[in-house]
């Protein structure tokens with residue numbers, strides 16, 4: 001266990017499963033954290049009973065390492081490094097409470113796997129526009145990693161990305177511990193987009209399971225999703241490179257943040273997206289599946305964002321298109337999957 005000094009003022013925004021898992025990782029390393037929790041009752045429970053009453057309830061905290069607050073301004077003001085771990089759908093609601101100067105001189109580490117709904121921006125694009133956050137002060141945490149396995153201290157890997165490798169490494173070092181290995185790269189944009197897409201594909205994997213397709217189909221489905229993910233990223237990079245007048249960024253698709261996260265989210269029974277999709281495949285409405293899950297499946301929002309974004313990019317994405325049609329255009333799941341079956345290679 002690495003012991004980190006109290007002078008590293010780090011804050012976590014959010015109190016769902018992932019925020020709670022990240023809080024565990026940091027406090028297990030002896031790190032003091034400032035933690036924004038939306039609900040006062042959850043804060044009181046955490047102070048009295050030392051755990052989050054709603055998420056990862058088996059994780060107990062040394063509360064002397066926690067400064068809890070429902071005031072997001074106070075948490076951000078108290079910290080130099082801020083970890084964002086709210087679902088993408090609520091990000092702007094939460095950060096709209098901050099003045100535009102709130103992130104001046106601070107580093108922001110996004111653990112969110114989603115785009116900003118409405119304008120389909122990457123999280124760094126939104127932070128740059130809204131808070132003038134410079135790219136060098138932005139980092140991402142991607143997977144593959146489920147909060148539930150962190151809670152059980154099962155060996156897991158997180159990927160830290162930033163413009164500068166050394167700065168990303170310094171952030172990653174705070175999280176590295178006995179059950180948590182870290183991987184560091186400078187591929188900040190590619191890993192974010194891959195994380196958004198794998199949620200859509202995992203939701204589709206759940207739909208396939210709900211429709212009673214088997215493991216043979218699933219392996220072909222995931223292979224085609226992986227190809228589709230690469231096709232989108234290649235086309236996205238080509239367009240961005242043309243706009244910048246520079247060479248396109250090259251992604252390492254076989255890295256864990258790409259293939260690994262796609263696999264774990266499609267296969268794991270912990271996956272919110274797969275579970276949500278399974279219910280849709282079994283005939284639940286979107287509303288009923290949301291109520292039943294009681295957690296956030298990012299792929300639902302992502303399918304709409306990617307559909308909108310791909311109007312500019314123009315990649316061929318039959319799987320993402322089918323998931324969008326099922327969730328947002330009331331196309332019957334079996335009909336959408338029947339047309340997918342024919343096109344797989």
Ligand SMILES: NC(=O)c1ccc[n+]([C@@H]2O[C@H](COP(=O)([O-])OP(=O)(O)OC[C@H]3O[C@@H](n4cnc5c(N)ncnc54)[C@H](O)[C@@H]3O)[C@@H](O)[C@H]2O)c1
Nearest residue numbers: 015016017018019085086087090112113146147295296298
């Ligand atoms: N759970 C994981 O294993 C995991 C792993 C990696 C990344 N992530 C990412 O972390 C982010 C958070 O996901 P999660 O799994 O912690 O979600 P979750 O479903 O466990 O929790 C949902 C959170 O949203 C909050 N919430 C609900 N309504 C809200 C509102 N109106 N305003 C603000 N907050 C509201 C809830 O209080 C709760 O804290 C997502 O982008 C997800 O993709 C999750």
Ligand SMILES: O=P(O)(O)OC[C@H](O)CO
Nearest residue numbers: 143144145270271272273
């Ligand atoms: O539970 P899911 O489906 O949101 O996926 C969680 C993580 O992103 C897996 O790395």
